[in-house]
Amino acid sequence: AYCNRGVIFEKMKMIPEAIKSYGRAISLNQKYSSAYYNRGSLFGAVGRIDEAINDFNRAISINPEFTICYFNRAIAYKKIGQLEKAIQDYDKVIENDPENAQAYSNRGVAMAEQGRFEDAIKDFDMAIELDPDLSDAYFARAIFFADTSQLRRAIDDFGRCIDLTPDKTFAYYLRGKLYGQLGETEKAIQDLSKAIVIKPDLAGLYVERGILFYQINSIERAIVDFKKSLELFPGNPIAYFYRGKSFEKSGQFGKAIEDFETFLEIVPESPDADTVKEELRELKLLPQTVR
DSSP: OHHHHHHHHHHTTOHHHHHHHHHHHHHHOTTOHHHHHHHHHHHHHTTOHHHHHHHHHHHHHHOTTOHHHHHHHHHHHHHTTOHHHHHHHHHHHHHHOTTOHHHHHHHHHHHHHTTOHHHHHHHHHHHHHHOTTOHHHHHHHHHHHHHTTOHHHHHHHHHHHHHHOTTOHHHHHHHHHHHHHTTOHHHHHHHHHHHHHHOTTOHHHHHHHHHHHHHTTOHHHHHHHHHHHHHHOTTOHHHHHHHHHHHHHTTOHHHHHHHHHHHHHHOTTOTTHHHHHHHHHHHHTSOTTTO
């Protein structure tokens, strides 16, 4: 009864109450593997990773073939950087459920982080073979391709991911970054604009798009983006730096001085500090009437 009540609380998003109910179920039956699993999953969801792993361990000790428990424990291990343990748990999931595409995809991510690139790409390929509509696998493989300088292949996989999950902000963002690296600025701007439509409160998206506008000399649009970014994240030094450059380029020298000075206040030890100080000296030599 307590476990069922925990499930109801969980569906109602009443997480503390659900955890307590699962705990009560466990106190009444120390061998209740599903209660350990359910509580562990909630602990994982709220960031209590050690407690989650402890519950998964207990569930698996009671039921060694509890496949989904291995899967969730692998996710928990990955969150705390225990990649080898995560991989071992995904091995067990795949042994029990050889057609689990998500397990292959997740194991591939862990292997890539270990530098086992050949093994990682095999897992991503297998995940996609098993489930051609698994968006996560395309996204993970795209990141792998990007990290190994296979930019066109990464762009293709981000595109497939977007086709399957059109609201995946970071697929647009990362593909946009790649287009920018390839000098395809208009495509990059289009992707960042789509990402902004989905997540209009992410300050970094406006900075990235603003930099692209600056690069193509669309200075007014760049300034608008940097302003929006600073409204969302007032302490962003990159936004101040590039808005200062944009103001300077558009002849608004007084505003450029203000932004460069703010930049130096925020990050006085920046690698760009000497360059900014030199620009400030030159700007301050201009007559007041020009500023």
